[in-house]
Amino acid sequence: MANNIFFEINGERYFGFQNVVVEKSLLNLSSSYTATLVSKETVDQTRTSLNPIKIKDSVAIYIDDDLVLTGFVEVLNVVYDASSHIIEIAGRDKACDLIDSSATPNSYNNITTVKKLIEKALKNNGFSDLKVSKSPSDLDDSLEDGEKIQVELGETIFSFLDRYAKKAQVLITTDNEGNLLITREGSQTANSDLISLKGNAKNNIFSANMNLNTSDRFNEISIFANDTNTSFDKTTINQNAVAYDTDIRETRKIIILPQETSQAKILKQSAQWQVNVRRAKGITYQCTVVNFRDQNEEGSLWQVNSLVNVIDDKCGLDSQFLISAVKFSKSLEGSFTTIKLVNKGCFTNDPLSLVKDEIGTGF
Numbered sequence: 001m002a003n004n005i006f007f008e009i010n011g012e013r014y015f016g017f018q019n020v021v022v023e024k025s026l027l028n029l030s031s032s033y034t035a036t037l038v039s040k041e042t043v044d045q046t047r048t049s050l051n052p053i054k055i056k057d058s059v060a061i062y063i064d065d066d067l068v069l070t071g072f073v074e075v076l077n078v079v080y081d082a083s084s085h086i087i088e089i090a091g092r093d094k095a096c097d098l099i100d101s102s103a104t105p106n107s108y109n110n111i112t113t114v115k116k117l118i119e120k121a122l123k124n125n126g127f128s129d130l131k132v133s134k135s136p137s138d139l140d141d142s143l144e145d146g147e148k149i150q151v152e153l154g155e156t157i158f159s160f161l162d163r164y165a166k167k168a169q170v171l172i173t174t175d176n177e178g179n180l181l182i183t184r185e186g187s188q189t190a191n192s193d194l195i196s197l198k199g200n201a202k203n204n205i206f207s208a209n210m211n212l213n214t215s216d217r218f219n220e221i222s223i224f225a226n227d228t229n230t231s232f233d234k235t236t237i238n239q240n241a242v243a244y245d246t247d248i249r250e251t252r253k254i255i256i257l258p259q260e261t262s263q264a265k266i267l268k269q270s271a272q273w274q275v276n277v278r279r280a281k282g283i284t285y286q287c288t289v290v291n292f293r294d295q296n297e298e299g300s301l302w303q304v305n306s307l308v309n310v311i312d313d314k315c316g317l318d319s320q321f322l323i324s325a326v327k328f329s330k331s332l333e334g335s336f337t338t339i340k341l342v343n344k345g346c347f348t349n350d351p352l353s354l355v356k357d358e359i360g361t362g363f
Contacts (some may be wrong), residue, residue, distance in 0.1 A: 001173070002064060002297070003292050003293075003328050003330065003335040004063070004064055004298065005061065005063055006021075006061075006063070007035065007055050007061055007062075008061075008062070009053055009058070010057050012030055016037055016038065017037050018035075018036045018331060019034070019035065020033070020035045020331075021034045021035070021329045022061055022327070022328045025304065025324065025325035026305050026322075026325065027305050027324060028173075029096075029098060029099055029158050029173060030095050030099060031069045031071070031092065032090070032092045032093075032175060033090065036089075037089070037267070039086040042195075042305045043057065044151050051245055052155075053076065053087055053089060056072060056073060057069075057072065058071075058072060059073055062299060063328060065238065066176075068301065068328065069093050069178070070094055070177045071091050071096065071279055072091050072092070072096070073089050073090075073124070074090060074091040075088075075090035081316055088129070089101055094129065094174070095130060095179075095180060097155075097157075098158040098315070099149045099156060101125065101156060102155065102157070103121065103155055104124055104151070106124040112142060112143055112144065112204075114141040114143065114161075114170055115141055115351075116344065117189065118172070118180055118182070120160055121157060130178070130179055131180070132181075133179065133180070135181055135182070136183045140167050141170050141185065143167065144167070144266055149164065166273060169269055169270075171183050173304075178258070182349065183305065184348070186307065187358055188306045188307065189293045189308065189309075189320075190203065190215055190294040190303070192294050192308075193309040193310070193311060194287055194289065194308055194309070195311045195312075196208060196311070196314060197313050197314045206288045207287065209287075210286075211284050211285075211286075214248060214284075216278050217247075217248050218253055219242055219246070219249055219250050220250075220253040220254070221242065221243050221244075221256065221274045222244075222256070223241050223242075223257075223267050223271045223362045224255065224256075224257055225239050225267060227259070239264045240264075241267035241270070242273035245278075250297075254317075258291065270304065270327070276345065279343065281325065284308070284341065285315060285317065285340075285342075286338060287310075287338070287341075288336050289336065289339065291292070291335050291336075291339050301328075302326045303323065303326070303342055304323055304325060306322075307320050307321065307323070309321075310341065321341040322344045322347070323340070325340035326339055326340070
């Protein structure tokens with residue numbers, strides 16, 4: 001593969017883009033891109049337009065034969081002089097309006113799964129071109145029995161859906177076609193390891209950085225909520241659960257008061273989910289490799305939500321991690337992939353004792 005990036009805008013292909021960046025993240029709903037198109041032709045005042053690209057145009061981005069993003073032009077900047085014509089564009093995938101738009105307060109009765117909730121929300125809010133799938137297809141995305149689902153005033157559509165996805169311990173992201181995907185932490189492993197060892201001929205890490213931040217982590221996370229039954233005795237109106245992050249000082253504690261009623265079992269899972277996700281966001285390792293594929297130029301594109309083995313003697317790493325984000329960038333300097341990693345198990349509700357800190361253990 002040649003690491004070629006091309007755009008299809010309203011069905012027409014463009015190969016001349018420079019400084020292309022495509023970003024995909026497990027923590028963000030929408031993928032995003034920026035790109036610059038440079039034309040060396042002289043401006044001809046008799047032509048009706050030198051800019052064939054418009055705001056709201058549909059965009060499909062490919063790396064060689066692989067589709068990586070389907071979305072829209074949201075930002076357009078045109079710069080020209082007597083000898084050049086530059087078009088700068090940026091945008092996100094088809095699901096971007098779910099992030100920005102407020103949810104209408106429609107009824108959500110008898111909804112039993114996250115998938116059905118998303119489909120209902122899309123219909124209620126006028127989205128007819130977005131599909132919803134699960135990976136794997138038999139993923140359990142069940143909501144609590146008798147779940148009372150309500151939209152908070154002014155809440156965005158994605159914030160509304162994400163609240164209930166977290167209760168079901170699932171992630172909502174998008175696929176390469178911009179459609180919604182319900183998933184959990186992946187188990188597929190990349191074809192190659194990420195290696196940076198002194199004197200090793202197999203080194204493929206071009207640069208790297210590690211960041212440890214505990215400002216949003218707590219030793220004790222308590223979640224309180226009413227139960228979903230209607231007996232209203234002391235037990236059911238004072239449900240709570242606690243989860244611990246033993247790597248954090250014992251004086252750091254936080255209480256979370258969810259808006260929805262919940263059963264004790266679900267609260268316990270939610271508390272552990274809070275611990276692990278906060279931990280994922282607070283411990284990150286990022287590295288850059290040459291090219292876009294995980295096995296020279298013949299492998300697969302580096303994939304979000306897949307596992308990779310990392311051996312980095314400078315950061316003290318020798319373990320398997322989860323890819324939480326990738327950034328494909330192409331410029332006159334070459335083709336690079338920036339890969340962001342978090343601890344494996346951070347997006348599960350497994351007890352923290354089973355999800356050991358790997359990043360930074362070499363210090």
